[in-house]
Amino acid sequence: MPLWLEVLIKSVILLFVVVTSFAYAMLAERKILGWMQLRPGPNRVGPWGLLQPAADAAKLMLKEDLTPETADPLLYKLAPFISLLTAFSVYAIIPFGASASGQTWAIGNVNAGILLILAIGSLGVYGICLGGWASGSKYPLLGSVRSTAQMISYELAMSLSFVGVLILAGTTSLDGIVNAQARWWFVLPQFVGCMIYVITAVAETNRAPFDLVEAETELVAGFHTEYSGLRFGLFFIAEYVNMLTVSCIATLLFFGGWNAPLHLTFIPGVAWFVIKVACFMFFYMWLRATLPRLRYDRLMAFGWKILLPLATLNLVVTAIVVAYTG
């Protein structure tokens, strides 16, 4: 099989899997939020509301696609695609499991995978930033300015929390990091790093309690105030796909990837991967149901004055320990 055909088939399958998981992650979020607020959640379309994503998709496609008069038409139309493209392209290098012979299940196996993920993840801010700016109205602009500041400041602590893992694993390739966790998951030696990653990941994906980018009490809907119909839907997909991405990365870096815990190897590795990612997704929804939004200055203070020094300290301590013991 030629390489391009193999990559194409893998991409189509993966795209289908990711979009389906997005649809049901959204439904699961609405259900779980409902249960935590003593509501049943969507339950009208299909059994237990299982066809709700299809109904939502049809609704969004049929809505009018508005462009404000003051908007920059090209950037305004391009921005959702930038968001979506960067969100999806990360999946080209995320490994989901390994066969018995050690072959990794991924579209591409990059030896600097973690760096590439960081690089692509940083591009994601462009979609939000450009979308907010090109809307030509003030709430989206404020939202996108916030997003830029927030994502840049939390990305620092996030990258530093990766470095501790890289020092322990001695490699930047994602399957190398997973294989290094065959005995111990890195959440144990890197507990602080893991906590920092989880917090910054919430901020990176603009989720509650760090969803100041779309704080509806202050900014109507933040960067996507002016977007409607399918283009709004694209931002929406990008947000959830980003959630899935950071859950995948947390699983790969700190929770052993597809390694089975307690030698429960009768469940295949891919299933373990999915279970771990699902737990993270649940955690995000749980956080959203629990915590109120932070005030903006406190968000920045928390990122720069607490998380960044803590991540640096964690990195230094890890480096010293590894230098003396390893």
Next chain:
Amino acid sequence: MASRKHLYNPGAILKGLSITFGFMFRKRPTIPYPSLKKQHSPRFHGLHELRRYADGKERCIGCELCSSVCPANAITVIGAENSPDDRRSPGERYAARYEIDELRCIFCGMCEEACPTDAIVLTPRFEMADYRRGSFIYDKDRLLVPPDAGVGMPPDDRPGGIPGDLGRVAEIKSTTDVDTGYSATWRGEILKTQHEGLAILKKPEAQE
């Protein structure tokens, strides 16, 4: 400092998380409305109904007290004299026209209290949504119960000629609803569905 304590206290965050997690498994009070209806009190102030006596005569004597007491000016009554060969009500007069604009009505129940013959009562029915404004003006055709759905003895047949069932509206409403029940009208139906709904609600696994 107080803000710092709340913001950076992981114990408080964990406590909050445990509370929301616990709520996931609580019983949800939602009643899935169109398929299951909440039981209202029999004295609930809903859509009006013009009643009859057991012999089929209209209770309304066209006195217009309801119309004059109505704070929203929602009721229009035009009375007429009963003719000896076609008696609509036991008294001298009856309501030739009786219209209630349910869009103006505030469902306060003053008409019910003012009525000397307990002719106009508010029922527990509340689902009146419609697409046309005109359809909210309820005339006699829609307000009056069917001829076989009357209750109570007309004053002419009563010893001492006591007019009406004065001051006993609530009692009559509850007894007529539950025991005799207007099986021919929607009123009996709604109460029946309410009782069934209540029975379903009492089963613990019925709620999703």
